[in-house]
Amino acid sequence: MVVMKFGGTSVKDPEAIQRLAAIVAGEQARTGTPVVVVSAMSGITDQLLDAVAAVERGDAEGASRKVAAMRDRHRAAAEALLTRGDVRDEVIDALERQWRDTAQILHAMAVLREVSPRSRDAVVAMGELASSRLVAAALAELGTPARCVDARTVLVTSADHGLAQPDQPSTAARLHEHVLPLVQDGVVPVLGGFIGATADGITTTLGRGGSDYSASLFGAGLKAAEIQIWTDVDGMLTADPRVVHGARPLPSLSFAEASELAYFGAKVLHPSTIAPAVADGIPVKILNSHRPHVAGTTITANPPLPEAPLTGLACKRDITVVDIRSSMMLAAYGFMRRVFEVFERHRTSVDVITTSEVSVSITIEDRRAIEGIVADLSVFAEVGVESEMALLCAVGERLRLEAGLAARVLGTLDEFPLRMVSQAGARRNLTVVLPQAHLQAAMARVHERFCLAPVPVPEVVA
Ligand code: ADP
Numbered sequence: 001m002v003v004m005k006f007g008g009t010s011v012k013d014p015e016a017i018q019r020l021a022a023i024v025a026g027e028q029a030r031t032g033t034p035v036v037v038v039s040a041m042s043g044i045t046d047q048l049l050d051a052v053a054a055v056e057r058g059d060a061e062g063a064s065r066k067v068a069a070m071r072d073r074h075r076a077a078a079e080a081l082l083t084r085g086d087v088r089d090e091v092i093d094a095l096e097r098q099w100r101d102t103a104q105i106l107h108a109m110a111v112l113r114e115v116s117p118r119s120r121d122a123v124v125a126m127g128e129l130a131s132s133r134l135v136a137a138a139l140a141e142l143g144t145p146a147r148c149v150d151a152r153t154v155l156v157t158s159a160d161h162g163l164a165q166p167d168q169p170s171t172a173a174r175l176h177e178h179v180l181p182l183v184q185d186g187v188v189p190v191l192g193g194f195i196g197a198t199a200d201g202i203t204t205t206l207g208r209g210g211s212d213y214s215a216s217l218f219g220a221g222l223k224a225a226e227i228q229i230w231t232d233v234d235g236m237l238t239a240d241p242r243v244v245h246g247a248r249p250l251p252s253l254s255f256a257e258a259s260e261l262a263y264f265g266a267k268v269l270h271p272s273t274i275a276p277a278v279a280d281g282i283p284v285k286i287l288n289s290h291r292p293h294v295a296g297t298t299i300t301a302n303p304p305l306p307e308a309p310l311t312g313l314a315c316k317r318d319i320t321v322v323d324i325r326s327s328m329m330l331a332a333y334g335f336m337r338r339v340f341e342v343f344e345r346h347r348t349s350v351d352v353i354t355t356s357e358v359s360v361s362i363t364i365e366d367r368r369a370i371e372g373i374v375a376d377l378s379v380f381a382e383v384g385v386e387s388e389m390a391l392l393c394a395v396g397e398r399l400r401l402e403a404g405l406a407a408r409v410l411g412t413l414d415e416f417p418l419r420m421v422s423q424a425g426a427r428r429n430l431t432v433v434l435p436q437a438h439l440q441a442a443m444a445r446v447h448e449r450f451c452l453a454p455v456p457v458p459e460v461v462a
C-alpha cells in the first residue's frame, strides 16, 4: 500500500483537486487502494494564523473577516467540485459548521483576550480538517470511493502545542483501527496532515510544513510500500529554485542526504519526514502534481552515487551567530555544558557549532530569546551577536568518500567572507555561515561548479 501526501498547492482550487483525483485513481488502479494525506489549501494555514494574530491584537472583527473569506473559498470549491445534491449539501453544511466553530473559538479567545498555544492549535487545525473533508467528497464524486478520517483520532501526540511529538506505537494502533479497514474495503481514507491530538483528545499540530511528517508517520505505522510527497516542483532539486536559477531535479538521493537537505532548509520536505521511513526502509518519492508523468525523486537507503561531485545545496536565511569567548574555556571541562544549558534554558535550538581554543560560535534561527541568552552567557563569557547571516549547506555522499572535495568547495568560496565552517563526523555535509547579502552569489558559484556536471538527463516515465 502507498501513502500519498498532497501539499497546499496540490489542493489549492477545484482544478488542483481534480488533478489529485486523477492521480489517486491511477495509483489505485496500479497498486491497490492508497491512503491519502492532504495539507490545507495553500495560504489557509497562514490566514488562520493571521486570524489568531488579529485576535491577539484585539481586532476581533479582522479575525472574523478572515474566517468569512476562508469559508467562502471552501464553499466555492465544494460547489465547483460536487454536483450530487445530497452529498453536496452535506459537505457544504459540514464545512459551514466548521467555519462557524472557528469563528466561535476566535470570538472566545477575543473575549478572554487570551491566545494560548492550545487554542492556537485548535484554530490552525481547521485548514486540514476542511481540506480533507473536501478532498474525500471530491474523490467520491469523481469515481473513487473515499472517506474522510479525522486525523486527530489517528495521530497521537505529546501536548507540545505547535510542535507536538508523535507517539508512534499508539498512532500505529489507531491506524489499524480506523484506517486499515477502509483500505481493505477498497475505500480511500483521506486524512489531514499536520494535525493530531493528545491521548485525551486535545488538538495539536506538528509544526509548519508538518503534513509531510504525518504522511511518513502513517506510512511507517501501516508498513506502506512507498510514501509519495506530491508538490509543485519536479522533485528534490539540486538547490532551492527560488535562490539558484537552473537547479535540476535529482532522480535519487539517500535518506541521509535528504535529511541533511531538509534540515538545512530544503522546504520541499519537512526535516522530520525521513526518520520514520528510514526505520522501516520505506522509499520516499517527491513528485509534481502538476506534471504527474515526471519520475520525480526517489529517496532510499543506498541509491547510486550522483555523477556530480555534490548532490545538492540547501540554505537558510535570517541566521544569527552567537560568539562566546572566554579564557575559562582553555583546558577547562564543563564549559560547553554551561554554554548549552543557557540555550536549553531558553528553549532555543542551535544549528551549527564551531569551536577554537578560547571561543565557540553557535548559530540559531529563533531569535526570540536572544536577550536572555546573551545576558546569561555574559555571566561567564564575552558575547557577540551578528544577525542577517545565512547558512549554506553542501550535501553529498561523495564528501565522505573523496578526500579533497570539501577543500575544493571551500576553495571556490575564497572570495566570500565565511564566518564559520563546519563538517561533521559523518561528513556528508559541509556547512558554511556567511553574511546573507552574499548567499545568492555563493550558492550560484558552488552550484555551477559542483552540482551540475555532467548534465543529467531528465527521467520521464511513459
Ligand atoms: P507543499 O505545499 O507541497 O508542501 P512546499 O512549499 O512546502 O510545498 O515545498 C515545495 C517548495 O519547496 C518548492 O516550490 C520550492 O520553492 C521549495 N524548495 C526549496 N528547496 C528546494 C529543493 N532543494 N528542491 C525542491 N524544492 C525546494
Ligand code: ASP
Pocket (backbone or CB within 6 Å): 007, 008, 039, 040, 045, 046, 127, 193, 194, 207, 208, 209, 210, 211, 212
Ligand atoms: N498546512 C500546514 C502548513 O502550511 C502543514 C503543511 O502544509 O504541511 O504549514
Ligand code: MG
Pocket (backbone or CB within 6 Å): 007, 209, 212, 267, 268, 269, 270
Ligand atoms: Mg510543505
